[in-house]
Structure formats: structure tokens, C-alpha cells
Amino acid sequence: MQSNSLCPALTFLLLFCTAMVHAVAGPGQRIVSANGTLSEILCGLGLEKQLIGVDVTSTYPASLEKIPKIGHNRTIAAEGILTLNPDVIIYTDQSLLLPAVVRQLKSSGKKVVEFKHEYSREGAIKLIRDVGAYFNATAQAEKLVKSLQADFTKVKTSASPKKLLFIYARGTGTLMVSGTDTSIDKMISLAGHKNAVSEFTEYKPLTAESLITANPDVLVLFSSGLESLQGMDGLLKVPGVANTNAGKNRKVISMDGQLLTGFGPRLGKAALELSQKVK
Structure with a gap:
């Protein structure tokens, strides 16, 4: 009886672990980024070598210029991305990818991940942390957040805004x-x-x-x-x-x-x- 009662618990544990493996990207994955901010974050996380394609807004750091370009916003086509044979394609809700392109990418069987991006200080920090969590780089993400917060301490409020x-x-x-x-x-x-x-x-x-x-x-x-x-x-x-x-x-x-x-x-x-x- 005891052995049988453990089976459901063990099954649940195995399913949970499997889900967690699929919830984050593994090391060495081939990444296509359709957003300049995401590309910059990935570089800051030490994952630049995994980038195999980026959009034209991916201009920082300058080394990204050497990576194949997939286009810009609504001009990005699914075929151009799929020819690069990526493991994961990432973009934000601000990237302006055509819905038909997103559907085509998802139907190809490739992993397609959308990150929420709010234009605020808090939104930037959340995006960095979300990308860090997905790519198993939480510690590196926190270093980026700490640097961002330190930069803001130097911004002074103007007594007479222009x-x-x-x-x-x-x-x-x-x-x-x-x-x-x-x-x-x-x-x-x-x-x-x-x-x-x-x-x-x-x-x-x-x-x-x-x-x-x-x-x-x-x-x-x-x-x-x-x-x-x-x-x-x-x-x-x-x-x-x-x-x-x-x-x-x-x-x-x-x-x-x-x-x-x-x-x-x-x-x-x-x-x-x-x-x-x-x-």
C-alpha cells in the first residue's frame, strides 16, 4: 500500500521536473532575437555567442553587427528566421512582429518566446530579470540590474524642467x-x-x-x-x-x-x- 501511495507523488515530481526543464532555455541553444533590447540583455548576460540572428535594431554592442540580420519590425519574415535553424526565437510585445509571422514561427515547431516590456524603470528591470531567469542567468541579470540602479543615482531632478x-x-x-x-x-x-x-x-x-x-x-x-x-x-x-x-x-x-x-x-x-x- 505504501508503495502504491508513493506512485502519484513520484509521478507528479517527475512531471514537475520535466516542466521546469522546458520552462528555461538550456546552455548552447541557438538564439534569434527580434528585438535590440533583448539582444543587448543577452550580451550582458554573457550569451552573445549563442546569438545566430538579430533584427536591425540590435546595434549594441557593436559586435552584433557581425551577426546575420533578420530585418526590422513588420518587415521580418518567418522564412528568413527559420533558415538560420534556431532553437529559440525571442521578441517583446513592443517588437511589432506581424501576428501571421509569429503564428508561422510557432507552427514550425521552434520555441517562440514573447517577453513583456514596459517603458519604465521598473519595466526595464523586470525585463532583464525575466530574460535572465529564462536563460538560467539570474546572477548575471542581477549584476545588470545593480548597474542600472547605480546609473540612476546620478540623474538629478531639474529645478526648472524644460x-x-x-x-x-x-x-x-x-x-x-x-x-x-x-x-x-x-x-x-x-x-x-x-x-x-x-x-x-x-x-x-x-x-x-x-x-x-x-x-x-x-x-x-x-x-x-x-x-x-x-x-x-x-x-x-x-x-x-x-x-x-x-x-x-x-x-x-x-x-x-x-x-x-x-x-x-x-x-x-x-x-x-x-x-x-x-x-
């Missing part, structure tokens, strides 16, 4: 401004300042009227965006820019796009750099 306006530019033909509920909006707050636009969420096309109405103290662009406008002189030729306080004072900040919007291990460094450049 109005910042972010312009997404890809030449003069594509100019968008960031409203609320974007990663840029959250970054501006973390740096101790305020978004010059609060009337709408997400992104909207830039107009001279809206620019003059917002009248930002500082304009913020990706470094690549400012280059696409031929630098400061080109930006000042955009209708409305020269009429703002930022334009009159030539107060323009450019930063690396992935650093500014990644909300990963370098979040504290990004907030610190932005706050220092505003001064």
Missing part, C-alpha cells in the same frame, strides 16, 4: 513628433523634464503650426535623424523650427536611437546623458 520635443526624421519627407505614451515621452520624464506635446498620444506628422504652438525649449532627434536633415542647418530650414525657442537658441540634442528608446540595461545611462545634454 519642454522637450522629439522629432523623428528620415529626411524632410518623413517628420513625426512624439506625443505621450511613447518610449521617448517616458525617457523625457526619467531625465527630469517634460514633453512639449500633451494633446495626443503616439506619433503624428510634424506641422509648422503644431511646432510653433508647442514652442519647445529643446529639440531631440536620433543622431541618424539629424544627419538625414543635413545637420543643424538643415533642421532650421524645416518650417516652424526657427520660430521656436529651441530654434532661436539652436538648442538641439541628438542621441543614438537604440540608447534613447531601448529601455534596457543602459536606461540609467540614457536618462543621465539626456539630462546632461539639456543643461
Whole structure:
């Protein structure tokens, strides 16, 4: 009787252990990352050698440039990923992968894992810990978290917050401004300042009227965006820019796009750099 009573318990234990093995990735797995922040975290965890494919936002560290690219957001195709023969494909709920692509990847039998990514200090820390837990690198993840928290202690709250306006530019033909509920909006707050636009969420096309109405103290662009406008002189030729306080004072900040919007291990460094450049 005693032997029979132990069977269910032993069966449960075996099933539990099996489930735990499948809940986390094993060592040496071939990983494809469809998100720049996830790629950065994996490198910070010491797993860069397991990456066999990354999306085009995976720009940090620079060594990621040597890894095959799978595309960007909605241009990523399942076929391009599957030809790399990965063991696991990872992305976040902010990655903008097409649902049909995700379904195709899952139907292939490959392990496909989505991580939740909230654009906040707490969200960055949770993402680091979640990725660390999944890849059996909890100790390394805590080192990244500790470094991030240390960086934030250097960010000082401004006594007189400035109005910042972010312009997404890809030449003069594509100019968008960031409203609320974007990663840029959250970054501006973390740096101790305020978004010059609060009337709408997400992104909207830039107009001279809206620019003059917002009248930002500082304009913020990706470094690549400012280059696409031929630098400061080109930006000042955009209708409305020269009429703002930022334009009159030539107060323009450019930063690396992935650093500014990644909300990963370098979040504290990004907030610190932005706050220092505003001064």
C-alpha cells in the first residue's frame, strides 16, 4: 500500500521536473532575437555567442553587427528566421512582429518566446530579470540590474524642467513628433523634464503650426535623424523650427536611437546623458 501511495507523488515530481526543464532555455541553444533590447540583455548576460540572428535594431554592442540580420519590425519574415535553424526565437510585445509571422514561427515547431516590456524603470528591470531567469542567468541579470540602479543615482531632478520635443526624421519627407505614451515621452520624464506635446498620444506628422504652438525649449532627434536633415542647418530650414525657442537658441540634442528608446540595461545611462545634454 505504501508503495502504491508513493506512485502519484513520484509521478507528479517527475512531471514537475520535466516542466521546469522546458520552462528555461538550456546552455548552447541557438538564439534569434527580434528585438535590440533583448539582444543587448543577452550580451550582458554573457550569451552573445549563442546569438545566430538579430533584427536591425540590435546595434549594441557593436559586435552584433557581425551577426546575420533578420530585418526590422513588420518587415521580418518567418522564412528568413527559420533558415538560420534556431532553437529559440525571442521578441517583446513592443517588437511589432506581424501576428501571421509569429503564428508561422510557432507552427514550425521552434520555441517562440514573447517577453513583456514596459517603458519604465521598473519595466526595464523586470525585463532583464525575466530574460535572465529564462536563460538560467539570474546572477548575471542581477549584476545588470545593480548597474542600472547605480546609473540612476546620478540623474538629478531639474529645478526648472524644460519642454522637450522629439522629432523623428528620415529626411524632410518623413517628420513625426512624439506625443505621450511613447518610449521617448517616458525617457523625457526619467531625465527630469517634460514633453512639449500633451494633446495626443503616439506619433503624428510634424506641422509648422503644431511646432510653433508647442514652442519647445529643446529639440531631440536620433543622431541618424539629424544627419538625414543635413545637420543643424538643415533642421532650421524645416518650417516652424526657427520660430521656436529651441530654434532661436539652436538648442538641439541628438542621441543614438537604440540608447534613447531601448529601455534596457543602459536606461540609467540614457536618462543621465539626456539630462546632461539639456543643461
